[in-house]
Amino acid sequence: MNREQVSRVLQQHGASMVLGLLVIVGSLAFDSFATPGNAASVVVSSSFLAIIAIGMTFVIISGGIDLSVGSLFVLGGVLAAYGSQYGLLVALLLPLAVCGVVGLLQGLVIARTGMAPFIVTLAGLLGVRGLMLAISDEGAVTYLVKDRAFATLGQGEILGLSYPVYITVALALVAMVLLQRTGFGQNVYAIGGNEQAAALMGVPVTRTKVYVYVMSGLLAGLAGALNAARLSSGVTILGIGLELDAIAAVVIGGTLLTGGAGGITGSVAGVLLLGVIQSLINQVGSLTSAFQQVVSGVFLALVVVAQRLLSKAQRLT
Amino acid sequence: MRRTDLEPVLEAREVSKRFPGVLALDDVSLALQPGEVHALVGENGAGKSTLIKVFTGVYQPDGGELRYQGVPAAFGTPMEAQRAGISTIYQEVNLVPMMSVARNLLLGREPRGRFGVIDATAMYTEAERVLAGYGVATDVRRPLRTLGVGAQQMVALARAVSVDARVVIMDEPTSSLEPREVETLFGVIRRLRDSGIAVLYVSHRLDELYRVCDRVTVLRDGRLAHTGPLAELERLRLISLMLGRDLNVVRSDGMTSFARDRRPATASPGEERGNGHVPAVEARGLTRRHVLDGVDVSVKPGEVVGLGGLLGAGRTETAKAIVGALPLDGGQVLVAGLPLRQGSTAAAIRAGVSLLPEDRKAEGIIPTLSVRENIALAALPSLGRAGVVSEAKIDRVVGIFMRRLRIKAASPNQLVSELSGGNQQKVLLARWLAVRPKVLLLDEPTRGIDVGAKAEVQALIDELAEEGLGVLLISSDLEELVEGADRILVLREGTVVGELSGDEVTEERIMATIAEQADG
Amino acid sequence: MAELTSRQGGRGGRMTVLKPQVFAWVQDYGVYAAVLALLLFNVLFTPHFLDASNFRTQLVQVTPIVIISLGMALVIGTQGIDLSVGSVMALAAALTVLYLGYGWLPALIVAVIGGAVAGAAGGALVAYVGVQPIVATLALLVGVRGLANVLVPQLVEFRNPGLIALGSSSVAGLPVIVLIAAALTVIVLFVVRRTTFGRQVVAIGGNRSASELSGLPVKRVLLTVYVISGLLAALAGVLATARLQASDPTSLGQFIELSAITAVVVGGTPLTGGRIRVLSTVMGALLMQLLAATLIKHNLPQSWTQMVQAVIILAAVYATRKRETR
Amino acid sequence: EEPQSAPAATSTAGQQVVQTPSGTAGPTCTLEQFGGTKFDLKTATVGFSQSEKEANPFRIAETKSIKDEAAKLGITNLKVTNAQSQFSKQITDVQQLIAQGVRLLVIAPLNSDGWEPVLQQAAAKKIPIITVDRKINAKACSDYLTFIGSDFYEQGKRAADRMIDALSGKGKVAILLGAPGNNVTTERTNGFKDRVKEKAPGITISFEQTGEFAREKGQQVTEQLIQSNPDINGIYAENDEMALGAVTALKGAGKEAGNIKIVSVDGTRSAVQGIADGWLHAVIESNPRFGPLAFETAQKFLDGEAIPDKVIISDRDYDTTNAKDSLGEAY
Numbered sequence A: 001m002n003r004e005q006v007s008r009v010l011q012q013h014g015a016s017m018v019l020g021l022l023v024i025v026g027s028l029a030f031d032s033f034a035t036p037g038n039a040a041s042v043v044v045s046s047s048f049l050a051i052i053a054i055g056m057t058f059v060i061i062s063g064g065i066d067l068s069v070g071s072l073f074v075l076g077g078v079l080a081a082y083g084s085q086y087g088l089l090v091a092l093l094l095p096l097a098v099c100g101v102v103g104l105l106q107g108l109v110i111a112r113t114g115m116a117p118f119i120v121t122l123a124g125l126l127g128v129r130g131l132m133l134a135i136s137d138e139g140a141v142t143y144l145v146k147d148r149a150f151a152t153l154g155q156g157e158i159l160g161l162s163y164p165v166y167i168t169v170a171l172a173l174v175a176m177v178l179l180q181r182t183g184f185g186q187n188v189y190a191i192g193g194n195e196q197a198a199a200l201m202g203v204p205v206t207r208t209k210v211y212v213y214v215m216s217g218l219l220a221g222l223a224g225a226l227n228a229a230r231l232s233s234g235v236t237i238l239g240i241g242l243e244l245d246a247i248a249a250v251v252i253g254g255t256l257l258t259g260g261a262g263g264i265t266g267s268v269a270g271v272l273l274l275g276v277i278q279s280l281i282n283q284v285g286s287l288t289s290a291f292q293q294v295v296s297g298v299f300l301a302l303v304v305v306a307q308r309l310l311s312k313a314q315r316l317t
Numbered sequence B: 001m002r003r004t005d006l007e008p009v010l011e012a013r014e015v016s017k018r019f020p021g022v023l024a025l026d027d028v029s030l031a032l033q034p035g036e037v038h039a040l041v042g043e044n045g046a047g048k049s050t051l052i053k054v055f056t057g058v059y060q061p062d063g064g065e066l067r068y069q070g071v072p073a074a075f076g077t078p079m080e081a082q083r084a085g086i087s088t089i090y091q092e093v094n095l096v097p098m099m100s101v102a103r104n105l106l107l108g109r110e111p112r113g114r115f116g117v118i119d120a121t122a123m124y125t126e127a128e129r130v131l132a133g134y135g136v137a138t139d140v141r142r143p144l145r146t147l148g149v150g151a152q153q154m155v156a157l158a159r160a161v162s163v164d165a166r167v168v169i170m171d172e173p174t175s176s177l178e179p180r181e182v183e184t185l186f187g188v189i190r191r192l193r194d195s196g197i198a199v200l201y202v203s204h205r206l207d208e209l210y211r212v213c214d215r216v217t218v219l220r221d222g223r224l225a226h227t228g229p230l231a232e233l234e235r236l237r238l239i240s241l242m243l244g245r246d247l248n249v250v251r252s253d254g255m256t257s258f259a260r261d262r263r264p265a266t267a268s269p270g271e272e273r274g275n276g277h278v279p280a281v282e283a284r285g286l287t288r289r290h291v292l293d294g295v296d297v298s299v300k301p302g303e304v305v306g307l308g309g310l311l312g313a314g315r316t317e318t319a320k321a322i323v324g325a326l327p328l329d330g331g332q333v334l335v336a337g338l339p340l341r342q343g344s345t346a347a348a349i350r351a352g353v354s355l356l357p358e359d360r361k362a363e364g365i366i367p368t369l370s371v372r373e374n375i376a377l378a379a380l381p382s383l384g385r386a387g388v389v390s391e392a393k394i395d396r397v398v399g400i401f402m403r404r405l406r407i408k409a410a411s412p413n414q415l416v417s418e419l420s421g422g423n424q425q426k427v428l429l430a431r432w433l434a435v436r437p438k439v440l441l442l443d444e445p446t447r448g449i450d451v452g453a454k455a456e457v458q459a460l461i462d463e464l465a466e467e468g469l470g471v472l473l474i475s476s477d478l479e480e481l482v483e484g485a486d487r488i489l490v491l492r493e494g495t496v497v498g499e500l501s502g503d504e505v506t507e508e509r510i511m512a513t514i515a516e517q518a519d520g
Numbered sequence C: 001m002a003e004l005t006s007r008q009g010g011r012g013g014r015m016t017v018l019k020p021q022v023f024a025w026v027q028d029y030g031v032y033a034a035v036l037a038l039l040l041f042n043v044l045f046t047p048h049f050l051d052a053s054n055f056r057t058q059l060v061q062v063t064p065i066v067i068i069s070l071g072m073a074l075v076i077g078t079q080g081i082d083l084s085v086g087s088v089m090a091l092a093a094a095l096t097v098l099y100l101g102y103g104w105l106p107a108l109i110v111a112v113i114g115g116a117v118a119g120a121a122g123g124a125l126v127a128y129v130g131v132q133p134i135v136a137t138l139a140l141l142v143g144v145r146g147l148a149n150v151l152v153p154q155l156v157e158f159r160n161p162g163l164i165a166l167g168s169s170s171v172a173g174l175p176v177i178v179l180i181a182a183a184l185t186v187i188v189l190f191v192v193r194r195t196t197f198g199r200q201v202v203a204i205g206g207n208r209s210a211s212e213l214s215g216l217p218v219k220r221v222l223l224t225v226y227v228i229s230g231l232l233a234a235l236a237g238v239l240a241t242a243r244l245q246a247s248d249p250t251s252l253g254q255f256i257e258l259s260a261i262t263a264v265v266v267g268g269t270p271l272t273g274g275r276i277r278v279l280s281t282v283m284g285a286l287l288m289q290l291l292a293a294t295l296i297k298h299n300l301p302q303s304w305t306q307m308v309q310a311v312i313i314l315a316a317v318y319a320t321r322k323r324e325t326r
Numbered sequence D: 001e002e003p004q005s006a007p008a009a010t011s012t013a014g015q016q017v018v019q020t021p022s023g024t025a026g027p028t029c030t031l032e033q034f035g036g037t038k039f040d041l042k043t044a045t046v047g048f049s050q051s052e053k054e055a056n057p058f059r060i061a062e063t064k065s066i067k068d069e070a071a072k073l074g075i076t077n078l079k080v081t082n083a084q085s086q087f088s089k090q091i092t093d094v095q096q097l098i099a100q101g102v103r104l105l106v107i108a109p110l111n112s113d114g115w116e117p118v119l120q121q122a123a124a125k126k127i128p129i130i131t132v133d134r135k136i137n138a139k140a141c142s143d144y145l146t147f148i149g150s151d152f153y154e155q156g157k158r159a160a161d162r163m164i165d166a167l168s169g170k171g172k173v174a175i176l177l178g179a180p181g182n183n184v185t186t187e188r189t190n191g192f193k194d195r196v197k198e199k200a201p202g203i204t205i206s207f208e209q210t211g212e213f214a215r216e217k218g219q220q221v222t223e224q225l226i227q228s229n230p231d232i233n234g235i236y237a238e239n240d241e242m243a244l245g246a247v248t249a250l251k252g253a254g255k256e257a258g259n260i261k262i263v264s265v266d267g268t269r270s271a272v273q274g275i276a277d278g279w280l281h282a283v284i285e286s287n288p289r290f291g292p293l294a295f296e297t298a299q300k301f302l303d304g305e306a307i308p309d310k311v312i313i314s315d316r317d318y319d320t321t322n323a324k325d326s327l328g329e330a331y
């Protein structure tokens, strides 16, 4: 391996390496950090954000951004809990259908009118939360999950890890194949790298963009539904600021916000990194809430700086 | 011989296209026969690229009719045109820089393995095989952006030609190619013609046209000026058609605009002023891993130094290193004997060393700003007081250079991105002249510029050198290099492999220097 | 023989200016039209809308967003974004009350310096380290709010007459803070239109590598832009604090970054950088303020408010978007 | 409910008083029923999960009370987490506390629903959970041990009584709602509305907008409100912060103290001061000092005593008659 390849690996797996480092430091510093219970709680709670981050990765690679995922996450949860009174199928399909349609609409507006994704999905963030409040009597109604099978989807465990973890892993694998090994994936990279060129090379730009936002919407809805299954209820106060967590995770994972480069593994590592940082803060156990925030902010800054320096080492500025 | 017996495969009938402020095409007709190579020529901004984009569905015509294979056609998107069999290489390299070479080459038709999933190994093998046919040997897994512009252009070419096409359109494909690659390209074009494919070929390099083209269409200011067989058309006549000027005027002005007999460097005004031995700029041992290896360059006041070499020899990097736009592992740059701060383009510009970059779109123009703002950009600090700009001063400077370089724009306030490629290049030249540099590094200054403008630029280089400006000239056009430069440094793989001066400055000697080193 | 035409036409003779007037007008002034439309609606359907006190209320409430969006417009002009403004407001609120003992002016100065330092931190990450603006300022969004809360863990009321007067007094019938916002607008307008710095900001946003090769002090300009944004956010924080007559680092300025970005974009400044529209940004802020006021005055539930806002944002940006020439 | 004799700022000032004395009514729970084992509180690891930042008086007093009491009792291993108002984070926080081996959990839940995963884990390990200030919708004594806190619906009703009183049963009232989707908002709203409907049909609620429990938002909404509805007679603010924001707005609009009757809930010092100054009409207390009661309950439970399924504390009222004297006890 020559130097160029080394640094390329460094950049692609920078997040994973920082993650590994933090885990080692955490295990040495705190006895209760590397316990199975704590690890499981980090992994399980990260899985929902990871599902959203997978969709976000596609969106960001395509050169866009999706701020509506936090709202879609909570809407998905409320719809799933509401739908669960009609059985497992409705509980899953209702949120997927609605969130998919929202993604479709956003994708169509972005692709057809050329409006900035940031602003379209910002409107989505507001509108979807409004919709969620409307169907839950301004947030006052919490639907409870009635269907046992659906609840199991969120709570059942294999080897101490609940089903959503396995679902996330499966989705990540599918997403990796989709991104690296299909024409669709190539199109996503191409329009993110140079949209005009992609269009001239015959890439169906509009269609690809629409698919990407539909995917993001579907995944956010699915994450919301699984979370509702886990919590056994459609909690209405979730998801505020979740879009920023997802974006942070994706960017920490080495995906460029300008589009055209990045990958799923990095994003998943980014999500875990955020989870581990939180867990380390909890391990200290005596920081005031304000200090916790300072520490998270500093951590986040350090991680992105480290990420950045690793990619600079590649000297392909 | 004209092949009027054949039905045109692609035809435009009285097509018009209007942009805000410009009528880019005005009742233009053009018929492309199968098995012919059809030249499309005209000055910068004549409408060549626009006509091509109308053919391929990038733009919809405002009037007139398109016919493909004898029936009226309207392509909504480039993809439709491509599917129908019209394959295009656009003027600006239009690939995706961050994707790998192989993925760029095969985007949309990657080899599939099991489950319809892309077979990466097969893809890389296939890409290597295809590119080898075009003389490009590179790691196809590398991101495209790590390749030089020329190699990128070859990838675009390979991509366009390797699909099953009935029509291949090339908008200035040779503007960033080396002579050797141009030969490869011509081979490809002849093969295409022989297999009955129609080729529409745009270029400002007239000799090339005479070598490969059968017929020619001349556009001027968005209108059809001439169409007919090329061989029958005298070269000077062609030029006068493009320029819309009298044949005799063109004849008397000659072909290149460099003065016939260059002053020897020793007679430069700088020497007369007594500092002839102090170069205006001197670079010593410029080194950067994999790219440059101890390059020494010096330019005296009033001297034009040419940089020759094949694609990827490191000429662009040398120029960038001098102005501090490329981080170096070693080396030093001296301006008028004083060391320049490393890595600061601003310091270089203040010291009087400026670079006209090779990649106009990525490193040159600011697309969101007007022609006026683009010209004034680098000179801004001197065009105002205490950080407040003086509109009057800007207007004056902009006015001077728009006239001097004959920049064709609806008004100084038109967005620069709406200008044709050649006019954008002139805007950039104006930007650099406005800062009154002592040394100007010109990386492919006449790439994509029409004959008229090219002559103006060449004359300008002469004129500037006469006034005592030092010029480092990088050009893939050997004729230009030979006629323009007093002295030529030949680069290969990031090192200087030869220096030619005086009588040695000939095309043959440059080729020989490159070849001899390459073989040895 | 094959000669078809060779019409003589002067260079540039056909370059007649043919502007599609209406589209261009809507694109440039759509936000003004939207504000007018909303005003008209309110005059017709909202009781007591034409009272002078109402306009006063709207102007006073929109002031912090206007001030912040001025800085945001500069940042967006460089193709960046600043998510930290709300937290910087909180930091300013905290610093103000901490240093109020020395008098309101010194406190204000300390707060503004604090904002500038926070902005410089973001700017340095963006300009010198090369971190993407959205993440760099996201880290600040989290960290600076925390810092503000560390400094002042809970809302603190104050009775400093100078600061209270800053927030509530008027000159010639206009609230002081509104006058400050107007003055800042004029200054930023001047900076953008008439100074070298302003030109450099848009050039960097339009094409960073071209600007570097043109010798612009790219990093310094970027840093300065974020410093200005931090400074303005801090000033907005002090004014909001003065108006509230209490320093509330916990909730002051939460989500204001989204409002500011919306104001800028609704005003027609593209998020892709390279262009800054100052007055339209102020109009964008006014539009969002009037909209919120209208919805509150008509007592719509939160769900409706959010959905209507979403639609209006989309409509406004749709109208002002850059049309493709096709 | 009477103010204590010594209002000086001692540590016992404003101590919570249990409304339903333990062991009298409702189902109860013993260690045996719960199925846990006895342990020593002092040496055990105890977890406290706070829901919101310690940034408003209520949360500050709440966390402080827990920490102080733990210190007083000699509990050395108290782990405190803060969910920063993110519900998902609170779930994770508690799970991580469990993973750290806590034996007792005190939780101030951000939301009443959605605790399934935590309850399962805690039940499996037989960790008793005491929820404070907000309820968890689950089964006492099996899913969790007990709830200690106020009755928010009741607080809304009592606020309504005060408002009806102030307006003599008729007039126009505006509500400054809390954050949407929050149980507290919902219950304080319902209690207020139900009571008004039941007792004072002459009062119309003509305006309800969220002030998100924040002072600035309360100020802004009130500014819009009094501008477009100048005839409003009363404002019910669902927490003190919004009420104080409303006061600033009224002052700015040139209103006199007492022009518009303001009733709010919480009992922070500033609000009680506001009563003394005449700007607020009445404040219904919601006492955050859960520490002593929580640990007392835990100790009793460990000692084998029967614990009621909910311990409702009796909140007091502040009005002009007692505001000045009670300032020292407000938090």
Ligand SMILES: Nc1ncnc2c1ncn2[C@@H]1O[C@H](COP(=O)(O)OP(=O)(O)OP(=O)(O)O)[C@@H](O)[C@H]1O
Pocket (backbone or CB within 6 Å): B019, B020, B022, B023, B024, B042, B043, B044, B045, B046, B047, B048, B049, B050, B051, B091, B417, B418, B419, B420, B421, B422, B423, B448, B450, C325
């Ligand atoms: N997108 C556009 N918007 C506005 N005007 C345009 C646009 N594209 C081209 N034009 C204008 O149309 C005219 C024709 O441009 P075109 O690019 O076709 O010229 P060209 O013949 O290809 O020139 P060159 O040799 O420099 O490439 C020019 O005046 C140009 O400014």
Ligand SMILES: Nc1ncnc2c1ncn2[C@@H]1O[C@H](COP(=O)(O)OP(=O)(O)OP(=O)(O)O)[C@@H](O)[C@H]1O
Pocket (backbone or CB within 6 Å): A315, A316, B146, B147, B148, B149, B150, B151, B290, B291, B309, B310, B311, B312, B313, B314, B315, B316, B317, B358, B476
């Ligand atoms: N970032 C990079 N990393 C590694 N190699 C690079 C990088 N950039 C350029 N190169 C290589 O450095 C060499 C010099 O390239 P460059 O394009 O500057 O040459 P040039 O002589 O200017 O050619 P051109 O005719 O395109 O102007 C080439 O081999 C190129 O592939």
Ligand SMILES: [Mg+2]
Pocket (backbone or CB within 6 Å): B048, B049, B050, B091, B171, B420, B421
């Ligand atoms: Mg062209």
Ligand SMILES: [Mg+2]
Pocket (backbone or CB within 6 Å): B148, B315, B316, B317, B358, B443
């Ligand atoms: Mg080059």
